[in-house]
Every structure is written in structure tokens, then in C-alpha cells.
Amino acid sequence: MRVYISVDIEGIATIVNSESTSAAGNNYERARRQMTAEANAAVLGALAAGATEILINDSHGCQTNLLPHELHPAAELIQGTPKPLMMMEGIDPRFDAAMFVGYHARMLQHGVLSHTISSRSVSNVWLNGQPIGETAINAAVAGYYKVPVVFVSGDNELCKEAEETLGNVETACVKHAITRVSARSLHPAKACEVIENGVQKALKNINQYKPYLPTGPYTFNLQFINAGMADAAAMMPxxxxxxxxxxxxxxxxxxxxxxxxRCMINLGA
Ligand SMILES: [Zn+2]
Structure with a gap:
């Protein structure tokens, strides 16, 4: 069984603000250790369920957050940016399941550090008229390759968004959002435990999950936080x-x- 894991940071236990998510932040080193621990928890759950190949994609910001020496040796690691498939780099039709660890709710929703791809420029994204966040945008990339997303972890708002959009998916809630920059979190070790158990449960029932991909054609509407960004993005052919x-x-x-x-977001930013 081949398993793909995309790991973001905003939905990791105890993380509430940019002191943890930016390399310049005072809590960044602590945050990346917990990000690595939660990735390892997913690896342990996958191994317990019989995974034979595990690929992890570092999916946050600089995309060199995960600590390679502390990562479980059963997993291979993709780091660095830019990557053509961004948070889904490395996914291909050979994988049996995809999982998202440390994900967050979409922009304009409740949820710790909620945003969609770029918190500095993107106000909202719609796919065929429906508001869509990183979870569904990336799940559809996996779905394009007929790979189901079987597990997601993050705060309670992320879990709700994932269940509403993807339907049948195993979720692990590691913290409850109070505001966009505050939360009541599980202990870091407990968060790892619920992730390991959730991943194992999902992969043991792998046949009950279906790839997510809405029917085409596909129209993305992208709203920026100001008109100047839209001016730049509108230049794209x-x-x-x-x-x-x-x-x-x-x-x-x-x-x-x-x-x-992706191109419009890059141009706008
Ligand atoms: Zn992120």
C-alpha cells in the first residue's frame, strides 16, 4: 500500500499565530518539531495499517519546515518551493491513499489561521460557484489521479469543512478554534496519538473512500484583497x-x- 501525506503547519496542535508559522517567529522551532511529530504519527499509523511506501510533502510557506533527521525513516520527504503541484507535489496514480496533516479552514471562515493559499493576497476562491479551500483544491488534485483523501487533521473548523466538502473522510481534531489566533489544544503527545489512531483506522477501511473530483468543466473565480492584485492577475492569457x-x-x-x-495567485501577489 502506497500512502501520500501533505503536511501544513497551521492545523498542528498548539499553534495559534504567526510566531509559530513563520521562520522569523519566536515559536517556530517548537512548531516545526511538533509538525514533524504529527507527520511521524501519521507514518506510524500508516505502517500499522500495512503501508509499504510513504511519501511526505512539506506544504507550508518555505516548504522546508519538517526536520528530516527527526522524521521516521520509513518515509521519503519532498521539500522546497516552488513545486509544480505545490502542496500536492509527488502525488501520482500509483498511490492508494492521500492524507492531509496540519491543514486549516479556508479564508473568511472561522478557524485557526484560516486562509486560502495566500493570506496576504487571496480573499476567496470559488470552483464552479462553490467556495473552496485548500483541502478541496488539493483533494481534487489527488482525485484527478484517482487517489482518495482518506484522512485529514487540523482544528475543529477544518474537520467540519473537510467532512462537508469531501464527504466520507476520517478526521482528527487536535484543537478547537476560539478566534483566528487562539485555540484550546490537545497536548502535543495526545494530538499525535489521535492522528496515529485516525490514520490507522482510515487505511484499514481504505475501500470505503472515493476519490474527490467535481465534474468539469472547471471555473475558478479568485477574489483578491485589492483591485491592483486583480489588475496583475488579469494579464494572464x-x-x-x-x-x-x-x-x-x-x-x-x-x-x-x-x-x-496558481498562476493568477502568483501574478496577483
Ligand atoms: Zn500553511
């Missing part, structure tokens, strides 16, 4: 200006639509 702050891109192929979304 194929981009359509919807209103002062919103641009749109459509394609019949999800991966091409996804690339269009």
Missing part, C-alpha cells in the same frame, strides 16, 4: 476580469484549471 477584485479562469481539465489558479 485566458483570465477573465469578473469585477474590481475578482478574476476567473476556466478549463475542461482540472489540472489546467489548477495551474491557471
Amino acid at each position: 485566458g483570465a477573465v476580469r469578473v469585477d474590481g477584485s475578482t478574476v476567473s479562469f476556466s478549463h475542461t481539465d482540472y489540472m489546467e484549471a489548477f495551474r491557471g489558479l
